[in-house]
Amino acid sequence: MSTLITIREASLNGNGGDYSPAKEKAANRGVYGARSPLLHRRLRLLVGGAKYKLILLFFLVTAAYLLSSKISPFMGWNPHYPSSVSSPSRGGYTVLINTWKRNTLLKQSVAHYASCQGTDAIHVVWSEVDPPSYKLRDYLKKMVQKKSQTAHKPNLRFDLNEEDNLNNRFKPIQDLRTDAIFSVDDDVIVPCRTLDFAFTVWQTAPLTMVGFVPRMHWLDEEKNDVVHYRYGGWWSVWWMGTYSMVLSKAAFFHKKYLELYTKKMPSSIHDYVSRERNCEDIAMSLLVANATGAPPIWVKGKIYEIGSSGISSLKDHSDKRNKCLNDFVSLYGAMPLASTNAKAVDARYEWFW
Structure with missing residues (x-):
């Protein structure tokens, strides 16, 4: 569980004092230095999504190529001849x-x-x-x-x-x-x-x-x-x-x-x-x-x-x-x-x- 969630839960339960943006900022700085765990998580999601899209694009292009090679003789069209x-x-x-x-x-x-x-x-x-x-x-x-x-x-x-x-x-x-x-x-x-x-x-x-x-x-x-x-x-x-x-x-x-x-x-x-x-x-x-x-x-x-x-x-x-x-x-x-x-x-x- 991230520090940010811990602080917010403690504040709501009354165990950590009043919630303030300064406390949240300080807590984030204390755990990751200058890196926000929220930002880090979003970047991971973004990179993961990009990889997923590249892999998906590769499979789509491969499938389209294989499909065209199978279909073209059937359709009477040969793409190899300009x-x-x-x-x-x-x-x-x-x-x-x-x-x-x-x-x-x-x-x-x-x-x-x-x-x-x-x-x-x-x-x-x-x-x-x-x-x-x-x-x-x-x-x-x-x-x-x-x-x-x-x-x-x-x-x-x-x-x-x-x-x-x-x-x-x-x-x-x-x-x-x-x-x-x-x-x-x-x-x-x-x-x-x-x-x-x-x-x-x-x-x-x-x-x-x-x-x-x-x-x-x-x-x-x-x-x-x-x-x-x-x-x-x-x-x-x-x-x-x-x-x-x-x-x-x-x-x-x-x-x-x-x-x-x-x-x-x-x-x-x-x-x-x-x-x-x-x-x-x-x-x-x-x-x-x-x-x-x-x-x-x-x-x-x-x-x-x-x-x-x-x-x-x-x-x-x-x-x-x-x-x-x-x-x-x-x-x-x-x-x-x-x-x-x-x-x-x-x-x-x-x-x-």
């Missing part, structure tokens, strides 16, 4: 899949990207002497029809090349209905929600590259007025938080760069890529940077590599990339790459931002 992606007035994107003798991976990749609502068309870059079998063609066409979630079914087409050349992946494509190209390897899967977010980012800067695999160039040394650079892989990007390239194994760029790569880029770079069977992605990054003078945009998002082998798994891969970078810079006569530390994040799915 309206700008599927709107005919804004267009979608063409998925350009580079493949080579990995039909199992190709089937998985085509089936996945056919299910993304932003996909307008799927082009498979085929660089084998033997054309794709009718069985494979029919299977992929049926898979596209089955997996597509839109009224407009993506158009599937094979872009045939008789020789194995990495320059093939950037050949111009006739009759494209979209400006946006999403270039991807057959063993890379980007979730549809993440892919469509990256597309909205690209729409804000359609002349630059927007992708998921960042890389960096570093100044290595300078001797006799000759500058040498070092190619920085994922760990250097992670450590420094800086990048200057996004690899074309999973990146958006404007369709006009297919024309520029094939017809305007120095033929010496084409010959180099053909001879070394490597570095076409570095060549494309240099091309876009040289055309824009701007850095690319790295989009935060989880991607999945479903294959177990590739050029990057070779022992001397890093040394070859260093050599490619410096040889290309020599052919350009300057370093066009621009570095940045910006990263695009979908704030709807981030707890802290």
